[in-house]
Amino acid sequence: MADHEHKDNEQLGAAGFNRRGLLKCMAWAGTGVLWTVNGGVPRSLGLLGEAAAAESHAGGLTFLQISDSHVGFDKPANPNALGTFQEAIAKIKAMPTQPAFIVHTGDITHLSKDKEFDDADQAMKALKQKVHVIPGEHDVADADNGKAYLDRYGKGTQGRGWYSFDAGGVHFIALINVFNFQPGFKSAGLAQLGDEQLEWMEKDVKGLSSSTPIVVLAHLPLWTVYENWGWGTEDAPRALGYLKRFGSVTVLNGHIHQIQQKIEGNVSFHTARSTAFPQPAPGSAPAPGPMKVPAEQLHSVLGVRTVNYIRGKSPLAIVDTPLSA
Amino acid sequence: MLRTRAVLLGGAALSAMLCAAAPAVISGGGPALAAAKAASVKIDNFNFTPPTLVVEPGTTVTWTNADDSPHSVREMDGRFKSAALDTDDSFSQTFSAPGQYQYFCSIHPRMVGKIIVQPAGKTSSN
Numbered sequence: 001m002a003d004h005e006h007k008d009n010e011q012l013g014a015a016g017f018n019r020r021g022l023l024k025c026m027a028w029a030g031t032g033v034l035w036t037v038n039g040g041v042p043r044s045l046g047l048l049g050e051a052a053a054a055e056s057h058a059g060g061l062t063f064l065q066i067s068d069s070h071v072g073f074d075k076p077a078n079p080n081a082l083g084t085f086q087e088a089i090a091k092i093k094a095m096p097t098q099p100a101f102i103v104h105t106g107d108i109t110h111l112s113k114d115k116e117f118d119d120a121d122q123a124m125k126a127l128k129q130k131v132h133v134i135p136g137e138h139d140v141a142d143a144d145n146g147k148a149y150l151d152r153y154g155k156g157t158q159g160r161g162w163y164s165f166d167a168g169g170v171h172f173i174a175l176i177n178v179f180n181f182q183p184g185f186k187s188a189g190l191a192q193l194g195d196e197q198l199e200w201m202e203k204d205v206k207g208l209s210s211s212t213p214i215v216v217l218a219h220l221p222l223w224t225v226y227e228n229w230g231w232g233t234e235d236a237p238r239a240l241g242y243l244k245r246f247g248s249v250t251v252l253n254g255h256i257h258q259i260q261q262k263i264e265g266n267v268s269f270h271t272a273r274s275t276a277f278p279q280p281a282p283g284s285a286p287a288p289g290p291m292k293v294p295a296e297q298l299h300s301v302l303g304v305r306t307v308n309y310i311r312g313k314s315p316l317a318i319v320d321t322p323l324s325a
Numbered sequence: 326m327l328r329t330r331a332v333l334l335g336g337a338a339l340s341a342m343l344c345a346a347a348p349a350v351i352s353g354g355g356p357a358l359a360a361a362k363a364a365s366v367k368i369d370n371f372n373f374t375p376p377t378l379v380v381e382p383g384t385t386v387t388w389t390n391a392d393d394s395p396h397s398v399r400e401m402d403g404r405f406k407s408a409a410l411d412t413d414d415s416f417s418q419t420f421s422a423p424g425q426y427q428y429f430c431s432i433h434p435r436m437v438g439k440i441i442v443q444p445a446g447k448t449s450s451n
Contacts (some may be wrong), residue, residue, distance in 0.1 A: 075393045075412065111395055111409040137432045139408035141397055143433075181434035183401060185427060189435030230435045287371035288433075289394040 060310030061168025064092060064099035067254030068107040068274035070114035070138065071123070077277035077290035078298060081110065086123050087323055088275040088304050093126065095236070099306060100167060101129045105254035105272060106136030106178070106219030109220060112148050121152075135161065136219040137178040146179060162197050164204050170309055171208055173201060175218040177233045189230040191220040193239055203243050213248040213309060221253040223262055223269050226282035231256055240267060250316050252307075256288075259320055270318060274304040299324035365389065366438060367409070368396045368430075373438030381445050385419040396430045398438075406431070 066088055073081035092102065104124075109116035124131050133153050140146035150161055157163040163172045180192035193201075203215070216222065222239065224232030233239075243249045249267040257279035260271045277283045277290045278301040285291070293301060308317040362384040367374045369391040380386060388398050390410040398416050399408040407416035409432065420426070420442040430436040 077393065111411055124370070138395070138409070141395065141432050143406055143408040145406070181429075181431065183427075183429035184435035185401075185429070186438050187435075189429070189433065189437075228435075230433065286392075289392060 003241075014108055029165055050088050059080055060308055061170060062097060062099045062306055062308045063096075063167070064102050065105060065252055065305040066102060066275055067122060067272040068136065068257055068276055069104070069106040070107055070110040070274065070276035071120040072110035073276055073290070074111060075290060077292045081276035082119050082123065084299075084302055086126075086325060087299075088302070091321070091323065092292055092304060095306075099129060102127060102131040103172075103174075103217055103252070104131055104133040105252060106134050107138045107254060107274075108133060108136070110138055110276075112142040114116065114148060117148060117152055125150070125263075127288065132165070132172070132174060132217070134174045134176055134217055134219055135178055137181070140178055156296075158200055159196050162200065168309055170213045170215055171205070173204060173214065173216045175201070175216060175222075176237065177218050177220045177222075177236075181230075182234060184230070187234075188227045188232075190227070190232050190234040191226070191230070192234050193218075198235065198238050201239055205242055208246075210245045211247055214243055214246050214250070214309075215316075216243070216249065216251045218251065218253055220255045221260075221269065221271055222251050222295045223264070224316050225256060225271070228290045229282065231282065231288070243267065248316070250307075250318075252305075256280050256282075257291075258301075265288050270305075273301065273320060273322070275304065275323070279301070343396065363387065367391055368436075371396075371433060371436055373428075373430075373436060376437070377439045377441065379441045379443065380420060382421055382423055382442055383419070384442070385416050385417050386440060387417040389413065389415045395432060397432055398428055399431045401427045401429065 023323055067087040069088070070081045071085055078084060087159040092099070102124075108120045135146065135149045135153070139149045144149045146160065154161045160176060160179055162176045166172070175193055177193050180194040182190055182192060186308065195263065208214075216239075218233070220233050221231055222233050223237040226232070240249075244266070247266060251267060251269045253269065253271045254274070256271050257274035257277065258271065258281065259273060262269045277298075278293060279288050280291050303322040304319055305321070306319045308319075362381055364378060364380050364384050364386050365387060366378055366388045368388055371392065371394070373388070378386065388407070388410070390396050390412055393412060395409040395411050397409050398405070398418075400406065404426065405418045405428075410416055420440060423442045423444065426440040426442070428438050428440070
């Protein structure tokens with residue numbers, strides 16, 4: 001799987017350095033990389049901190065993705081997940097060009113506890129921007145199957161919390177794939193969007209011009225990163241089918257606590273780092289639990305992501321920044 | 326011992342599960358049941374151990390999470406469900422009604438397990 005990923009990305013490499021080597025090193029070394037996406041094809045412009053990174057922020061829509069903050073987690077892999085979440089927020093606040101808004105792609109909390117949601121909300125209040133959130137499976141793990149999350153964040157959303165919005169000429173679709181898991185009695189336990197949400201989504205994009213750039217947010221990847229660990233969404237092909245006619249589709253996921261990316265036709269898929277703890281690469285460990293790294297390395301494997309879109313040129317520049325940067 | 330019996334019962338499990346549409350009598354573990362039988366399932370390394378547990382009616386089963394990751398215990402048809410269990414957290418459920426209960430972890434749905442409730446001495450419910 002990992003090798004396949006490297007190949008995919010190598011083909012796309014338009015930058016003046018070795019993409020394969022970079023991705024290998026990025027996997028855990030935590031180097032920030034700047035991405036632009038032209039017509040659905042990302043290419044790397046350079047390492048974060050180089051001039052290109054600064055340029056990408058000039059003009060257009062810039063938004064920022066954070067993910068998998070797991071507020072409440074206090075195990076050896078990160079004894080203070082609230083602390084690293086607050087650090088990530090402090091970094092965002094210190095950015096010279098402020099993103100228009102923030103998206104949080106799920107697993108805000110670790111155990112769906114009120115106190116954890118309270119702490120996370122308190123931390124996010126430090127941001128002056130709106131934070132668009134979607135839940136991860138850790139946010140709907142209360143005995144009431146998501147009531148704690150929906151009571152807090154469900155207002156003004158559709159169905160069980162999904163929604164869409166427009167910003168800077170881009171149509172954003174926030175999908176939820178943590179409610180309808182197929183238990184692994186006969187399957188790998190993949191996520192599902194479910195019929196109700198898919199029908200809503202089909203209608204949601206119906207009136208849009210095909211030239212509208214689409215950004216889809218979902219917690220679990222909308223492509224199968226690693227089936228044995230349930231890292232995929234069974235009915236994602238149906239959702240992507242509704243987006244076939246669009247020239248530029250960017251899917252931003254969390255869940256796997258590491259950067260993985262893949263391009264398929266007009267669609268580019270990206271998973272983000274966690275602000276809390278890393279997880280092993282697909283299949284590299286017996287189970288996908290929190291991965292302990294030496295304390296001094298932790299900040300290099302956590303991070304946030306900025307995305308920049310300039311109207312008319314339709315590039316999305318994606319920059320992953322480790323907390324250590 | 327229990328696992329051997331579970332294997333013998335494997336074929337009957339699915340049909341019994343599908344037939345279990347009638348509301349099951351599953352009571353919470355109150356003081357009156359304190360003297361009743363107890364059994365346990367360990368949650369470790371993203372597995373329920375044992376994956377299939379055979380108990381007598383009235384048994385209270387306790388799941389304990391030994392992983393760094395939280396897990397939950399959720400019966401397939403929602404007949405019982407725990408909140409997320411952090412490391413060392415436990416969840417107990419008392420089983421009064423004979424039958425088969427398939428459950429999974431709602432956080433890691435590939436993790437599945439089964440409780441078979443049947444009177445002592447029986448080797449199979451059909």
